[in-house]
Amino acid sequence: MEIRTAGGTRARVGAPSGASTGATEARAFPEGGVPEAIRAFHERVEPRLVGADIADRAGIDARLHDADGTEGFSRIGGNVATAASLASAEALAKETGRALWQVLARPGVDGRSFPAIVGNCLNGGRHAIGGPEFQEFLAVSDAPRPEDSIRVALRVHALVGEELKRRLPKQALGRGDEGGWVAPLGNVDALEVLVGACDKARDELSVPVRPGLDLAASEFYRDGKYRYRDQTLDEDGQVGFVTKLAERYGIAYLEDPFDETSYGAFARLTASIGSRVQIVGDDIFTTHRDRLARGIELRATNSILIKVNQVGTLTDTLATVDLARGSGLRTVSSHRSGDLPEGWLAHVAVGTGAWGIKCGLLGGERVAKLNELLRLGRAAR
Ligand code: 2PG
Ligand code: MG
Numbered sequence: 001m002e003i004r005t006a007g008g009t010r011a012r013v014g015a016p017s018g019a020s021t022g023a024t025e026a027r028a029f030p031e032g033g034v035p036e037a038i039r040a041f042h043e044r045v046e047p048r049l050v051g052a053d054i055a056d057r058a059g060i061d062a063r064l065h066d067a068d069g070t071e072g073f074s075r076i077g078g079n080v081a082t083a084a085s086l087a088s089a090e091a092l093a094k095e096t097g098r099a100l101w102q103v104l105a106r107p108g109v110d111g112r113s114f115p116a117i118v119g120n121c122l123n124g125g126r127h128a129i130g131g132p133e134f135q136e137f138l139a140v141s142d143a144p145r146p147e148d149s150i151r152v153a154l155r156v157h158a159l160v161g162e163e164l165k166r167r168l169p170k171q172a173l174g175r176g177d178e179g180g181w182v183a184p185l186g187n188v189d190a191l192e193v194l195v196g197a198c199d200k201a202r203d204e205l206s207v208p209v210r211p212g213l214d215l216a217a218s219e220f221y222r223d224g225k226y227r228y229r230d231q232t233l234d235e236d237g238q239v240g241f242v243t244k245l246a247e248r249y250g251i252a253y254l255e256d257p258f259d260e261t262s263y264g265a266f267a268r269l270t271a272s273i274g275s276r277v278q279i280v281g282d283d284i285f286t287t288h289r290d291r292l293a294r295g296i297e298l299r300a301t302n303s304i305l306i307k308v309n310q311v312g313t314l315t316d317t318l319a320t321v322d323l324a325r326g327s328g329l330r331t332v333s334s335h336r337s338g339d340l341p342e343g344w345l346a347h348v349a350v351g352t353g354a355w356g357i358k359c360g361l362l363g364g365e366r367v368a369k370l371n372e373l374l375r376l377g378r379a380a381r
Contacts, residue, residue, distance in 0.1 A: 123176025343372025
């Protein structure tokens, strides 16, 4: 979407969309898909935005809610709202000579600390055909300089590829939606490949890096059970399985290990291993403030994934971020499986003082975010 200000400043921003969407997130497009979203934009959004003050974020985002009139942006589509909200912020940044992260900066954020890289090395679930059930096998590095975290995560990605070729010499291998490898491995075998690659990369480069997982467990949860190809687990079984994996493999980061409705299971896991592991809620919260408030009350997680297009506006996103920060939860700014070659995610991560940025490592739409983070790192020195 492109916004042009009265002063002639132009800002263009696109919104991503996901394959493994949470049940409570904003619908990316209205019924009727992209053509309907474009029609809704011209009919409902454009007339309300023309003449708006780009410095008034709350006002602009209220106009977007007004243009839609439903809970989850089902009339104009969450992606129209997301693109409009972000493009307005980008226009404000350009017009006032600031970087986007400065326009978004939360109190106390000075743009000098950088998020840990949570980089996708191997894909499964909905992001791959023929891979493991777990959706993402991640290299997590919290080196202070983004170039070091990125370098080590990329090395893990390369080493995962080498190990897959060694283990499966006759197998055709490919990459999934987020640029990680795809291979016909079970969850535990794939995790072992990741762990081995992390150990080797850490030794080679002397940069910290540990394994992480996004299970996206709602995707294989049906009728109260976690249904894997080789086992079916009830909630207790899943808590036990995940705890064992975390301890045995030194996992640093666990996203969506349970179904999106299972606040109780999240709380049990956080109580037992949350002091050592980032327990991250994605589909359970879908970046909604009220859902996070419930999670905080129940001590469900110690971290939350932040995706602007799950709620559709920056105002709503930042309200959730502020609640998380005020409650001592870490935030992780995340890409989507369907993403664009744009770098604004790096600004969201830096401006919101995110603990981490979840991103891909290869592919133009993934590299765009890493490059923007590198630029911000350099500008801060
Ligand atoms: C997730 C995301 C991003 P999707 O589950 O965390 O990695 O996937 O965009 O498909 O929802
Ligand atoms: Mg997720």
